[in-house]
Amino acid sequence: MSLATYAALPGALSxxxxxxxxxxxxxxxxxxTSQEIAQAVATVEALRFVGLQEHxxxxxxxxxARFGAPLARIELLNSRRGTTSAPTTAPGLKGVEEEESGASDPQHGALADVEAIPAEEPRARRQLAERRPEHHGLESAERHPEHRGLESVERRPEHRGLESAGxxxxxxxxxxxxxxxxxxxxxxxxxxxAVGSCMRAIAERTGGDDTSAMVTPLHGKHCLRDASGSQRMWCYRY
Structure with a gap:
């Protein structure tokens, strides 16, 4: 599915x-509404943890660093590799020693400049092409219960203008x-x-390899020893 196709789907935005x-x-x-957007933003601050996929x-x-436990190599592997990629603008593993903290990184140092931080993936800005043929025929959506109401997509306020480029x-x-x-x-x-120490350890243990490019099997088993010091092992399958 193309980005334009996805963006034109009912409810895809926001x-x-x-x-x-x-x-x-x-x-x-x-x-x-502006009030709802403000509420969503406030919720981000209330979450226990926030990470960025591009980092x-x-x-x-x-x-x-926040919750403890040793880092497992499996956490760094890409288990859902896509078929396309985007140029990387953020430093990778080979430059990790320059990234040991947000304060020491000129790109990420000042919190006031956070809006200028480049991301590896495009943000939620969609370049919409002419409406594609696959959107025609939504009038038959009633055959699929989960798609009922799609035939009136053009009448929904959030989809006005999606038929043309913009x-x-x-x-x-x-x-x-x-x-x-x-x-x-x-x-x-x-x-x-703690974050800087962790990043340096990743670089040392991988020899500078880009672990984000490694692909882990979709199915496997990972085991951890009981923290009490016993011989008991806890395993989970993925």
């Missing part, structure tokens, strides 16, 4: 904000993402010593 408000991601509804290794290190900004999810970035880098700075 997915993250809606879930923070307790609404299913793809449930069609009127655009979120996966640092997010894993932050998790362990640059649509997902205002609600942009606000949520900005709040998540602020929260993430603030937490990284608060735990800079």
């Amino acid at each position: 997915c993250q904000a809606k879930m923070l408000l307790g609404t299913p991601c793809h449930r069609p509804r009127a655009p979120l 996966w290794q640092r997010s894993v290190c932050l998790w362990h 640059d649509v900004v997902d205002e609600a999810d942009e606000a949520v993402y900005s709040a998540a970035k602020r929260r993430f880098w603030r937490d990284v700075e608060a735990h800079s010593e």
Whole structure:
């Protein structure tokens, strides 16, 4: 499914904000109000943990810095590799020694400049092409219970204008993402010593290899020894 196809689906926009408000991601509804967007942003601050996918290794290190337990290599592997990729603008493992803390990294140092931090993946900004043929025929959606009501998609306020080309900004999810970035880098700075140590350990143990490019099997088993010191092992399958 193309990005344009996805963005034109009923309820696709503002997915993250809606879930923070307790609404299913793809449930069609009127655009979120400014008050609802503010509530979603406030919820980001109330979450126990916030990580950024485009800074996966640092997010894993932050998790362990906050909640303890040793880092397992499996946490760094890419188990859901896609078929496309985007250029990386953020430093990778080979430059990890320069990233030992948010305060020492000129790119990420000042929290006031958090909006300028580049991401590896595009933000929720959709370039919509001419409406594709696969959108025609929504009138037959009643044959699928989960798609009832799609035939009136053009009448929904949040979908007006999707039929033609244009640059649509997902205002609600942009606000949520900005709040998540602020929260993430603030937490990284608060735990800079532990996060920096973790990132250096990753670089040393992997020899500078990019673990994000490694692919773990979709099925396997991971075991941990009981913390009490007994010989008991706890295993889970994935």
